[in-house]
Amino acid sequence: MSSLLEIRDLKVNYGGIEALKGISFNVKEGEIVTLIGANGAGKSTTLRSIMSVVTPSAGSICYNGEDITHMPTDEIVKRGIVLVPEGRRVFPNLTVLENLRIGAYLRTDKEGIEADIKHVYSLFPRLEERSWQQAGTLSGGEQQMLAVGRALMAKPRLIMMDEPSLGLAPLVVKDIFSIIRRINQEGTTVLLIEQNANAALKIANRGYVMQTGNVTMTGTGLELLNDQSVREAYLGKK
Amino acid sequence: MTKKISTSTIISAALVVFLFALVFVLEKVMNPYSMLFVVLKKGAIYALVAVSMNLLNGFTGLFSLGQAGFMLIGAYTYAIFTIPADQRLSVYQYFDGGIIDFSIPVIPALILAGLAAAFFAFLIGLPVLRLKSDYLAIATLGFAEIIRAFFQWDALGPVTNGSNLLKKFPTFDSTIFPFAVAGICIALIVMLINSSYGRAFKAIRDDEIAAEAMGINLFKHKEMAFVISSFFAGVGGALLAMYQTTVQAMAFKSAMTYEILLIVVIGGIGSVTGSVIASFLFIACSEWWLRFLDTETFIGAWQVPLLRSGFRKVVFAVIIMAVVLFYRQGIMGNREFSVDRLLKKRQKFIEKQAAKKASKEGR
Numbered sequence: 001m002s003s004l005l006e007i008r009d010l011k012v013n014y015g016g017i018e019a020l021k022g023i024s025f026n027v028k029e030g031e032i033v034t035l036i037g038a039n040g041a042g043k044s045t046t047l048r049s050i051m052s053v054v055t056p057s058a059g060s061i062c063y064n065g066e067d068i069t070h071m072p073t074d075e076i077v078k079r080g081i082v083l084v085p086e087g088r089r090v091f092p093n094l095t096v097l098e099n100l101r102i103g104a105y106l107r108t109d110k111e112g113i114e115a116d117i118k119h120v121y122s123l124f125p126r127l128e129e130r131s132w133q134q135a136g137t138l139s140g141g142e143q144q145m146l147a148v149g150r151a152l153m154a155k156p157r158l159i160m161m162d163e164p165s166l167g168l169a170p171l172v173v174k175d176i177f178s179i180i181r182r183i184n185q186e187g188t189t190v191l192l193i194e195q196n197a198n199a200a201l202k203i204a205n206r207g208y209v210m211q212t213g214n215v216t217m218t219g220t221g222l223e224l225l226n227d228q229s230v231r232e233a234y235l236g237k238k
Numbered sequence: 239m240t241k242k243i244s245t246s247t248i249i250s251a252a253l254v255v256f257l258f259a260l261v262f263v264l265e266k267v268m269n270p271y272s273m274l275f276v277v278l279k280k281g282a283i284y285a286l287v288a289v290s291m292n293l294l295n296g297f298t299g300l301f302s303l304g305q306a307g308f309m310l311i312g313a314y315t316y317a318i319f320t321i322p323a324d325q326r327l328s329v330y331q332y333f334d335g336g337i338i339d340f341s342i343p344v345i346p347a348l349i350l351a352g353l354a355a356a357f358f359a360f361l362i363g364l365p366v367l368r369l370k371s372d373y374l375a376i377a378t379l380g381f382a383e384i385i386r387a388f389f390q391w392d393a394l395g396p397v398t399n400g401s402n403l404l405k406k407f408p409t410f411d412s413t414i415f416p417f418a419v420a421g422i423c424i425a426l427i428v429m430l431i432n433s434s435y436g437r438a439f440k441a442i443r444d445d446e447i448a449a450e451a452m453g454i455n456l457f458k459h460k461e462m463a464f465v466i467s468s469f470f471a472g473v474g475g476a477l478l479a480m481y482q483t484t485v486q487a488m489a490f491k492s493a494m495t496y497e498i499l500l501i502v503v504i505g506g507i508g509s510v511t512g513s514v515i516a517s518f519l520f521i522a523c524s525e526w527w528l529r530f531l532d533t534e535t536f537i538g539a540w541q542v543p544l545l546r547s548g549f550r551k552v553v554f555a556v557i558i559m560a561v562v563l564f565y566r567q568g569i570m571g572n573r574e575f576s577v578d579r580l581l582k583k584r585q586k587f588i589e590k591q592a593a594k595k596a597s598k599e600g601r
Contacts, residue, residue: 051451077453089448091441093508093572102441105434106453154453 002065004029004158004189005050005081010059012045019045021213022059027158032180032190034200034221036234037210043193044086046210047160051083052076063158078106080157084164088147092136096127099135099146103153113153120149123179141172148179152188159183160191165199177203197234201225209234246578253577254421261413270411273526278413280525281518283477286420288501288513289427290470295499296508296572297431298463299443300367301375303495304359305471307382310490311358312351312472313479314389317404318397320347325406330399337396344408348419348476355472356465358385363464367457379492389487404485416477423470428510430466439463504561504568512570519569528553 003026012020020042027033035043048054050061052073061069068076082103091099100120104113121128124145130138135146144164151159161180165173173196181203184190194200201207204221209230217230224230261278268274287305294300319342321329330336342350366377388394390401398404410416430436438459441449450456479485497520505516531550535542561568573579 053447053450072455073450074453074455077451082453083451085448085451089445089451091444091448093444094437094440098437098440101434102437102449102452102454105438105441150452 003027003062004064005191006062007046007050008060008062010046010049010061011057012042012049012054013057014045014054018213020049020056023210023213023215025208025215025218027189027191029157029189030184030187031205032184032192032203034192034194034197034204034207035210036194036197036200036207036224036230038234039195040212041210042213043210044162047083047162047191047193050076050081050160074106077154080155082151082154082156082159084147084151084159084161086162087166088140088143090135090138090143090146090150092134094135095132096135096138096146097131099150100127100153103150104155107153107155112155116153116155120152123152123182124149141168141175144168144172144176145179148176148183152183156188158189158191160193162193163195164192165194165196173199197230198225244578246576246581249577249581258414258417258421261417265413275413277518277522277526279416279481281521282413282416282420283474283481284498284501284521285514285517286423286477287471287474288498288505288517289424289510290467290474291498292502292505292508292510292513293427293431293439293470294463294467295502296506297436297443298439298460300460300463301371302378302464302467303375303492303499304362304378304382304468305498306490306492306494307378307385308355308359308468308471309475309478309494310382310385310389310487311355312475313485313490314398314404314487315354315472316347316351316476316479317407317485319350320344320407321404322406322408329404329406330396332402333395333399336399348473351476352469352472355475356469359465359468360461363461367460367464379495382490382492382495386487386490398487401487404479405483407479409480409483416481419473419477423473424510424514427466427470431510435459435462500558506568506570506572508572509568509570509574511575512568512573515575516569523557524550524554 005027007026008024009022010020010024011018011022023042023046025033025035035046037043045054049056050068052068052071056069059069060067063076063079063081066079068079068081091102094102097117100117101113104116107113121131126142127146127149130142135143138146148161148164151161164176164180168176177199180190180192184203192200192204201221201224206218206220207224208215209217209224217224217227219227225235265275287309291302291305294302318338322341323339326339327335362378362381366374366381369377389398391398392400394400431439438449438454441452441454442456442459446456475490482489501516501520502513504520505512505514528550531545531553532547533545535545
């Protein structure tokens with residue numbers, strides 16, 4: 001099976017500092033792939049450059065056989081990549097329903113949009129209860145669900161999530177991860193960034209370990225989970 | 239979201255029709271030179287400009303202070319193209335009657351005024367909208383000042399009449415005219431705000447990064463909001479020209495922008511109805527209700543202290559400070575005045591009364 005997303009020698013500079021020093025990895029259709037690593041390893045930068053929010057200085061990003069390295073963000077969303085940003089970033093003054101509709105902003109199939117709103121509500125019944133509430137009044141977990149639901153409204157082929165478990169209660173984290181798995185089973189490819197390496201590796205098909213702008217290790221989720229150095233560095237186990 | 243027309247929509251529409259009818263009847267019955275009609279005319283014009291500014295500042299989150307500049311462009315465009323051909327020689331007396339020797343009807347001229355302002359906004363937006371918050375405010379303010387100086391430039395005299403007045407263009411007598419034009423324009427803005435574009439504007443206001451991640455092209459949408467807002471500011475400027483019967487670039491100072499900004503803040507940033515209500519209140523206060531502060535008053539032989547020319551502005555400044563300090567949400571906050579909400583409130587009130595009654599009877 002060929003790769004849906006293929007990153008080659010990607011380099012990004014932030015005002016003289018090399019945030020990414022030439023990383024390569026790929027994501028195949030139908031997979032859950034996770035990037036794990038400490039703060040400042042370059043995980044978020046990787047996602048931002050895929051979305052074209054930051055401009056890489058070298059390297060290429062290929063999606064579905066097409067070079068999208070320097071494409072504007074809205075074109076990338078149109079092609080089926082969507083980002084669930086770090087820290088949720090829902091639109092606080094819009095209602096839950098309006099947030100979902102913004103997620104489908106580039107779509108024109110009205111019936112499909114209505115059907116997908118129903119689908120998101122079936123995934124997250126809490127959101128339906130609160131559909132007329134302003135998103136800023138939701139709890140952290142509900143906002144994360146809304147952020148995921150909003151991304152799903154774009155009908156993505158590849159959904160990228162930046163730290164979806166950040167600042168959430170353990171029980172809610174469990175919910176979020178089971179939803180990620182379900183989204184994947186429904187046919188969406190997932191690229192997941194996590195500091196909660198344990199939970200991420202458990203649901204991932206494959207993982208990449210990042211360290212100060214480099215990819216240092218790769219393997220299946222299970223391999224990395226059982227790897228001694230990964231366990232010591234990221235799982236706090238010996 | 240049902241397509242069925244709800245009761246509240248019918249009541250709202252009826253309310254608007256009633257307001258228009260009331261203005262129409264009042265004008266027939268009352269002395270048409272009453273202060274009331276000054277307030278209504280100017281209030282309607284300011285309401286339009288305030289709502290157009292709210293579209294930018296309140297709904298798209300762009301802090302722009304160029305409103306007076308776009309009004310000036312609108313006012314001049316209207317005046318230049320509607321002065322009757324046989325009057326041009328007397329208006330452009332220092333410029334041999336100017337270089338334009340035709341005139342167009344009022345309504346097309348109003349639209350042209352909006353288009354001219356929108357065109358300038360488009361050009362200025364290209365560089366300026368890449369700036370954020372305060373920087374954008376400074377840049378647009380600077381633009382408005384440049385435009386004002388530019389229109390008074392002697393070399394442009396054959397078109398703009400230099401620093402001289404433009405006059406003798408068609409104006410309006412009836413209050414209904416500015417009401418109708420402002421009403422239609424505000425209705426269009428409300429439709430835009432409630433469309434999916436409006437939702438995208440609000441998303442940009444709430445969180446630019448998330449909006450971009452959702453595939454909203456930030457620059458394109460900001461430019462769109464800027465151009466549309468300026469279009470309506472231009473129409474508002476043209477109406478102001480009609481109201482004043484003369485136009486001079488001098489009058490479109492940044493103080494005018496601040497007045498409009500004040501209306502937006504008092505009404506509530508992000509509330510269309512708030513802007514409309516605040517605009518009539520503001521004009522009523524500054525033109526009418528607070529006028530007594532400017533006249534020296536005697537009660538018997540005793541002169542009331544402080545009351546003299548200019549004191550009105552002092553009181554006004556104090557009111558503004560009080561609003562900003564204690565009432566920052568403005569009249570409406572970011573909510574809208576809606577018949578729907580009133581109906582619901584009434585329903586709740588009735589239920590409460592019934593509950594009270596029931597509990598009393600139960601005792």
